[in-house]
Amino acid sequence: MSDAAIKLIGLKKSFGAVEAVAGIDLEIADGEFFSMLGPSGSGKTTVLRMIAGFELPTAGRVELSGRDVTRLAPFERDVNTVFQDYALFPHLSVIENVEYGLKVRKVPRRQRRERAEEALASVRLDGFGQRRPREMSGGQRQRVALARALVNRPKVLLLDEPLGALDLKLREQMQVELKQIQRDVGITFVFVTHDQDEALTMSDRVAVFDDGRVAQVGTPEEVYERPGTPFVAGFVGTSNLLTGEAARSVFGRDGAYAVRPEKLTLEVDGEAGVPGTVAEVIYAGPVTRFVVDLDAGARMTVVEQNRRTGTAALGEMRGKRVRLTWHEEHVISVKENADAA
Amino acid sequence: MTLSVWSRWALRAFMAVGLTFIYVPLLLVLVNSFNGDRTFAWPPHDWTTRWWSAAWDNSGARDALLTSVKAGLGATAIALILGTMVAFAVQRFKFFGRDTVSLLIVLPIALPGIVTGIALDSAWRSVIAPLGLGKGLFSVIVGHATFCVVTVYNNVLARLRRSGVNFEEASSDLGASSFQTFCYITFPLMRSALLAGGLLAFALSFDEIIVTTFTAGPGITTLPIWIFNNLFRPNQAPVVNVVAAALIVLSVIPVWLAQRLAGPEAGASRT
Numbered sequence: 219m220s221d222a223a224i225k226l227i228g229l230k231k232s233f234g235a236v237e238a239v240a241g242i243d244l245e246i247a248d249g250e251f252f253s254m255l256g257p258s259g260s261g262k263t264t265v266l267r268m269i270a271g272f273e274l275p276t277a278g279r280v281e282l283s284g285r286d287v288t289r290l291a292p293f294e295r296d297v298n299t300v301f302q303d304y305a306l307f308p309h310l311s312v313i314e315n316v317e318y319g320l321k322v323r324k325v326p327r328r329q330r331r332e333r334a335e336e337a338l339a340s341v342r343l344d345g346f347g348q349r350r351p352r353e354m355s356g357g358q359r360q361r362v363a364l365a366r367a368l369v370n371r372p373k374v375l376l377l378d379e380p381l382g383a384l385d386l387k388l389r390e391q392m393q394v395e396l397k398q399i400q401r402d403v404g405i406t407f408v409f410v411t412h413d414q415d416e417a418l419t420m421s422d423r424v425a426v427f428d429d430g431r432v433a434q435v436g437t438p439e440e441v442y443e444r445p446g447t448p449f450v451a452g453f454v455g456t457s458n459l460l461t462g463e464a465a466r467s468v469f470g471r472d473g474a475y476a477v478r479p480e481k482l483t484l485e486v487d488g489e490a491g492v493p494g495t496v497a498e499v500i501y502a503g504p505v506t507r508f509v510v511d512l513d514a515g516a517r518m519t520v521v522e523q524n525r526r527t528g529t530a531a532l533g534e535m536r537g538k539r540v541r542l543t544w545h546e547e548h549v550i551s552v553k554e555n556a557d558a559a
Numbered sequence: 560m561t562l563s564v565w566s567r568w569a570l571r572a573f574m575a576v577g578l579t580f581i582y583v584p585l586l587l588v589l590v591n592s593f594n595g596d597r598t599f600a601w602p603p604h605d606w607t608t609r610w611w612s613a614a615w616d617n618s619g620a621r622d623a624l625l626t627s628v629k630a631g632l633g634a635t636a637i638a639l640i641l642g643t644m645v646a647f648a649v650q651r652f653k654f655f656g657r658d659t660v661s662l663l664i665v666l667p668i669a670l671p672g673i674v675t676g677i678a679l680d681s682a683w684r685s686v687i688a689p690l691g692l693g694k695g696l697f698s699v700i701v702g703h704a705t706f707c708v709v710t711v712y713n714n715v716l717a718r719l720r721r722s723g724v725n726f727e728e729a730s731s732d733l734g735a736s737s738f739q740t741f742c743y744i745t746f747p748l749m750r751s752a753l754l755a756g757g758l759l760a761f762a763l764s765f766d767e768i769i770v771t772t773f774t775a776g777p778g779i780t781t782l783p784i785w786i787f788n789n790l791f792r793p794n795q796a797p798v799v800n801v802v803a804a805a806l807i808v809l810s811v812i813p814v815w816l817a818q819r820l821a822g823p824e825a826g827a828s829r830t
Binding site: 270271272291292293297298299301303305306307308309318319321322323366367370 | 725726728729730731732733734735736739743744747748
């Protein structure tokens, strides 16, 4: 088997008494779009910074294509980073920013200008070369940062929450574009985000970070449909988690179980299903969320598409007695941790 | 904030009074340098430029100007090197006593000049002179540098705080060695701060008199000292006045430039 693009072995990082990364083993394949998903403070950015070479691990190794780079400086590694705040050099023009990596590697002027122009064109910014970064919008700066990294044709591109500063519309548009660019250039993308939608939409595989550790690695579908821990079930998408007494009463057995809101069906009449009362109705455009208090003592969220329902009918649902039904195969058994929510 | 009409007018009046007290005397010096009357009769009834040419031909004043420029350049050079180094150390690294170092660097500008002067004088006498280095221009430069460092330090520190380490990380990430990062990123981003700090340092040194008095060796006369020495000689009064007028102009320019340099880049240093 060929070497993985990135291999992290027993990676740890402490800042003083705080252990930011508590032992991580990961392999990221060549050409993969790999996301590191987790809440802030879960260590995902620190891992990214150790891959880039900005932080020295307290323990463990970082290998790029089979080569141990743990102690090498950032400029000795074949990776480039798109920073969260882009870090475009304010005193240089856009084209000078883009060709910076080529300039410091002593690529002849004509050639580097050509490649920088190409890179700008590939992010649809041709003709913007002479501007200053401060004269560009957030989305444009984001693309300049991308071009500045891609022009060096790195083996691996690291992206640290690159869409965080953009508004929703632009973010969704950039998600599609990033994915396209990744497919076109065929290099490994490591994408750090706290936004589960982003991670699920764009990635080949996702690693969910929890408190300095990787809670689960898998395809978006695996992580979403079969979360390994209550934390993953709760962080990736919304889940209805049933534990203890409620689980026993609903499923007739002990354990922790999760059911996704969209897998539940709300029945107004009928005998089948688990009884409860609608506590809240939240209309959200394409879907409506119903919060249902089960008689068994748990609160469940149900998401239904607004295919037929009109708003008038929805208002009357509050306080109504209902029954929840679902298919047995959609019940996720999650192993219960000490810190289960 | 919106003020009442009364307080708006009161504040305007205070400002007018304050600015008047500061600038009318300075204006008087400038006007009097063209006053034809040797005793500055007021209002001036004839105008002349002969005091300016007399001052220009005065070799004492010219030598003093040259000495002041040399002292200023020397002190500014030391301030630029030391101030930048300390600013980087304090902003980029954590070490024991960092805040103390920061305080110790800034303190000399608040210390009374006379204290700095006495301290440097006795230090020079008891420690440095026995080593074979008497007082001269160099001792003046060292004395000025003690407080000139502050202006450079403050300017560079403020710039470093604003720009952070992001740009250097980005540069390193793009393949630049530490030296390339310094040449292409760190230094260019610092340049206007260094210029502003340097200009202020030069302006501070240029009109310093107290520390100079204590640290100047025999035969070293800076422009302010020359003015002071000639101030009470009645027939020199017009020439002294011209020199003072020239000093005003020369001090205003670097400060004005420094302000302009520190201003516009502020918003631009972070993208």
